[in-house]
Amino acid sequence: MRIRTAGVVAVLGLALAASGCGNSGSDKPAAKESAKATGGKLVIWADDKRTAALKPFAEEFGKENGVTVEVQAVSKDLQTNFVTASQQGSGPDVVVGAHDWIGNLVQNGAIDPVQLAAEQKSAFNETAIKAVTFNGQLYGVPYATENVALIRNTELAPEAPKTIEDLVAAGKKLKAEKKASEILCLQSGQNGDAYHIYPLYTSGGGYLFGTTANGDYDPKDLGVGKPESIAAFQKIAKLGEKGDGALKRSITGENSIATFTGKKCAFLVSGPWAIADAKKANIKYDISPVPGFAGGKEAQPFVGVQAFYVAAKGKNKALAQEFVTNYVTKPELAVALYKAEPRPPALTAAFDQVKGEDPDLAKFSEAGKNGQVLPAIPAMAAIWDPFGKAEAAVIGGADPAKTITAAGKTIAGQIK
C-alpha cells in the first residue's frame, strides 16, 4: 500500500514537472505575441450578411495601416449581446447595426458619440444623419438607408395605383379574372407587423410619437390610442378580412414575397431585399411609393438606417474612431457595401454613382422621400408588440376603437 502510494507520487512528480516546464516554456512567447497583437487590433461585430460584405474592406484597412482587423458575426441578438459583452469588457471596438438601436445603446453607455467634420456630414443624405442623431449628438456613421415601397407585377398591373382604393379595385379585378389569388401582399401574420402597415397607418392619420420642439420624438406624446389612430385603424379594418380582404393575417413574412414571385398577387409591399427574388423569378416589376387612402394623408413608410458605431468600452477606441469617421465615410466603401447588399447608400456621392446602373434604387429612395425616420428612442421598444397585435386583431375583424384603445393603454403602461 505504502509503496504504491509512493510510486504514484513519484510518477506524478515527474508528470507534473514535465507539464510544468513545457507550459512555462511555451507560455512566454505566447504572451509576448498577444501583447503585440493587441497593439493594433480592431474588432468589428456585425450580423452574418454584413460580416461577409465588410470583411475584405476591413482587411484592406488593416493592411493599409499595419493593424489587424477582425470582423466577427453574431448570428442572433447582436444588440443584446453587444451591450452585455461591452459591459463586461469583452465587446468589440465597432458594431454595425440599425439606427433604432441607438436609444438603448446610449442608455446602457455602450456607444460614444462620433465627431464628424461639417463637410463630412454634408456628404450624407439628410435623413440618414437625422436618424443617427440622438439627443442632439451624432452617434453613428450611416452607410445605407432602407424603406418599403409598392412593388407591382407590371404584366398584371401596368399602372401604378394612385390610392389604396385603386389598388384594391385593380386587385379584385385580377382576382375575379383568376389572374391572381390575392389582392395585395402586405405581410401581417397572426401577430401583425407594425413596420409594413405603417404607411397605411400614417395615411389614415395616425402617428406613434409626437415631436418635441427640437424635432426629436417625444415619448410622452403617444399617438396610439388617440382618436386619430382609431380613425386610421377603422380605414385599415375596411381593407381587412371582413372587408375587402386585401389585408390578411395569413400573409406572413415567410410567404409574402414568395406569393408575389409566384404571380399569385400583383402588388407587394416590401423593401429592396425583395428585388433579388423578383429578378430571379423573372417577374416584370416596377416600384412606386405605397399609395395612401383616397382623401387621406400621405402614406409615409418608416425609414431605417444602417450605421457603424464606436463602442464606448472598446479596447482600441482611437483606431475605432479612425475607422468609423475616416474610412466608413469614403464613397468606395459605400459602393462596395451596396454591391454586397443592394440598399441605397447613405452617402450622396455613392448613391449618385450606383443610381445610374440600378434604376430600382432611385425608385425606392423616391418612395422613402416622405418617409419617417424610425424612432430610436427606447420607448419604441414598447410599441412593436402591442401595435402589431392590435393590427392583426383589426385585420381579423375586431372592433378598432376597443382594440386600439387597449393597445394604447398597454404601451403607455410600459413607457416609463
Next chain:
Amino acid sequence: MSTSLSGPGSAMQAPGRGPVRTGLPRKSRNARNHAPITATGLVVKVILLGLVAGIAIWAAFPLIEAKMWVGLGILAATTAGLFYLYLTRRHIPAKYLVPGTLFLLAFQVIPILYTATTAFTNFGDGHRGSKDDAIVAIQTSSVKQVPGSTEYSLSIATKGDPQTGSLAFLLSDAKTKEVFAGDAGGLRKLDAGQVTVSPTGKITAADGYTVLNFGQASGRSKEITDLVVPTSGGAIRSNGLSRAYEGRAVRAYDAGCDCIKDNETGKTWTADEKTGAFVAADGERLAQGWKVNVGFKNFSRVLTDPNISRPFFGTLLWNFAFAIGSTGLTFLLGMAVALALHSPRMRGTNLYRVLLILPYAMPSFAMLLVWRDMFNTDFGLINNLFGLGVDWFGEAWTARAAVLLVQLWLGYPYMFLVATGALQAIPRELTEATSVDGASPWQSFRAVTLPLLLVALSPLLISSFAYNFNNVNAILLTTEGGPFPADNPTNGATDLLITYTYRLAFGAQGAEYGLATTVSVFIFAIVAVVATISFRRTRKLEEVYS
C-alpha cells in the same frame, strides 16, 4: 497552449473507451481473478492525476501573473481535493460524482446563483453597470464640439521611443497652415520650419518628435483617447488617429451635490440611489442609470401588478396542460411505435428507426417555422390537404391543439429512441415466460414490460415535464403566445407563464432582467414543488429489484 488543453477531453475519453472496447469476453475472467489492484488501473490513475496536476500548473501561471490569489487558492484547494479523493480508499460515491459535479458547479450552479441574485436588483437596460460607469457615460456622451472651433489634422507623436515615450498631438490647421504640438500641459505653436507637412495637411515629421504610424499609435490607443489638451474654450481631443477637434463636456458630475450639472442650461439631475438614476427636479430622468438593490420590489410587483397576476391562474392551468400533454403524448406515441417495431420477426427496423429519428435530427427551430407555415389559414398544407378553412392560430383551442401536435412531432422520436433502448434492456426471457404462462400480449405488456419501462423512464418523464413547462421556443416560434384577445395584447391563449411574463419584462423600454429573473424564480418554485412530489413517488419504482 492548446496541446495541454486537450488534456481534459482525452483524459475523460481514455478510461471510457478502453474497457468498453476490450469488452465482454475478457472481463468476466478478470473479475474472478481476485486481482485487488490491476496494473492498468494504476497506470490510468497516475496518468489522470498527472494531467490534473499539469492543468493546474498551467492554469496557475496566469493567476499568479494577475495576482489573483483567491483564484489561485481555489485552484490549489480543488487540485488538492482531487488528489486526496482519488488516492484515498474512502468516499467511493464521491469518486464518481465529483468529475461531473465540478463542471456543474462552475458552469451551471454559479451562473444560476449569480443570475438569481439579480432578482433583488433593477438590473436591466439602462441599469446594467455601476454608478461610476453611468457618470462616465453621461459625461462622454455630452462632449460637443465647441461652436466655430478649428478642425485639426492630427498626427500622433512621442518624445523618444514609440512604445514608451510620452505622447503628444501634432496638429495642423488646414486653413491657416499653422502647426501646433499639444500634450496634457497645453497647446504650443510650432515653427513651420521645424515640421514637414504632407499635401493632405498632416504632419509627417517634426523636430524632437517621433511621428507614429497607425500601427504604432493604435498600440497606445487608450492613452491617446485619454489625452486631452486643455484650451481656453474646452480641450482638444483626438478623433481617431488623424483628426482632432476642440470639444467640451456639457454635462459634468459634481461630487459635492452628488448630481450632474449641465453647463449650458444650468439644469441639475440629482442621484437617486433608490432607483439608480439621476433625476431632475421636474422629474426628468437621465437615460444612463446604474444597478441598485431594490430588495423585494420585483417580487411584490409580480404578486401585486394586476397585469401580471390577473391572468395568472388561467395561464398556469394551460401551462400544466401543455407540459403534461407534451410529455404524455410524446411518451405514448414513442412507446407505441417502439413496441410495434420491437419484435425479432420485424425486418427493416433499422430503416424505420433512421427515418423516425429524422424529425429529432433536424434543427428544431427550423422545423417549428415549417410547422407554423403548415398551419397557415390560406396557404398552409393542413387546410389545403383536408379542404378546411380553419384559422388554426386564430382560435384559442385550435391553436392549443396545433401547438401540442407540433410538440408531439418534435418530441416523439426522442421517446421512441429511449423506449427502444429500454425495451432492449428488458430480458426477453421475462416476456417469453409470461406468454408461456398463457398471458395475452396485452397482459404480459401490463405485467412485465410496462412496469420495467416505467422504472427506466419515469425519471425521464419528470425531467421532460420540467423542460416542457418552460419550453419557450415551442411557443415563441409558432404562435408567439397567440391568439390574443383583441383588447389584451399581453396575454394569449397559448402563452406559458414564462413567455407571457417575459413579454412584460422584455417588451418595455429595454429588457428588465431583474423582473424576468424574479418571474423565473416563481416558476421555478412551482415546478420544484410538482417535481419534488412526483419524485417522491418514484422511490418505490427505484427499488424494483431489491
Next chain:
Amino acid sequence: MTTYADAPVATRTVKGKPKGRWFAQVGWRHAVGVLAVAFSLFPILFVLSAALNPLGTLSSTELLPTGASFENFTNLFDKTAFAHWFLNSLLLAGVASFASIFLSALAAYAFSRMRFAGRRVGLLTLLLIQMFPQFLCIVAIFLIFTTVTDLWPAIGFNSPWGLFLLYMGTALGANTWLMKGFFDTLPKELDESATMDGASHAQVFFRIILPLVAPILAVTGLLAFIGSINEFIIANVFLTQPESKTLAVGMFGLVAGERNNNFGMFAAGTLLTAIPTVLVFQLLQRYIVSGLTAGAVKG
C-alpha cells in the same frame, strides 16, 4: 438489414403460415411503422422542396419542388463557411457527447448503485437546475468568461474548448437521470456477485455495468450528440468568428438577418445537418439493438 441473431429462425417459422397470422404478428407492425414514418417525414418533405427550389422560399403550398436545382446547396458552400461549420459541429458534438456521457455514466452509477447521504437531494437538485432558463444566465456566462479569456485565452471566447467546458457543465443535468433510470433496471445481483468475487467498484463499473448498458450509452450518446449539434444559445455568444461557428449558429444567421431571409440555403443546410446524426445513429445502431439481453442472462 436485420441484425438479430435469431432472424433466420424467425423467418423460417413465419414461412408457410397463413397471411392473417402474418399480419397479426408482423404485418401490423409494418403498418404502424409506415404510418409513423409518414407522420415524421411529411414536414421534412417541405424542407426538401424548399432546398431544391432555386427561389428558396419556405412556402408550404408546394409540397413538391417547383424547380429542381442544387443552387442552394452550392451557394451554401460558396457563400458561407458551411464546410467549417459542419466540421466544427461534428468535432465539438463528437467530443462533447462522448465526454458528457462518460461523466453522466459515472454519476448515474453512483446514484443508482450506492447509497449515501444526500443522494436523493442530489438527484432532485440536478433536475431543478435544468429548469432555470438558460438564456437568463448569458450575462453571468459573459462575466465568467471575460475573466477566463483574460487569463487563459485558450479556453476563452471564440475557442471551441471554452464551449466544450460549458457543455460539460450541462452533462450531468441532461443525462444522469436518463442513465440512472436504466441502471436501476439492471439486476443488483450482477454487481453484488462480482463484488463477492473480489472485484473493485471500478471494475464493476467498467467491466460489468458499462458493457451491459451499451444500448443506453448509445441512445444517450446519440441524444447528447443531437443536443450539442442543435445547441444554440451559448454557442451564439461564444463563437463569433465566421470560421469557428457551429452549424446551429451559422444556419440561424442565414435566416436571422433582418427582413430578407434565405430559406432556400437554410433548408439545404437543415437537410445536410441531419446527415451526421443519421451516420452516428447508424454507427450506434448495433449497440442499441443487440447484445444486451444475452449479456444480462449470462452475467
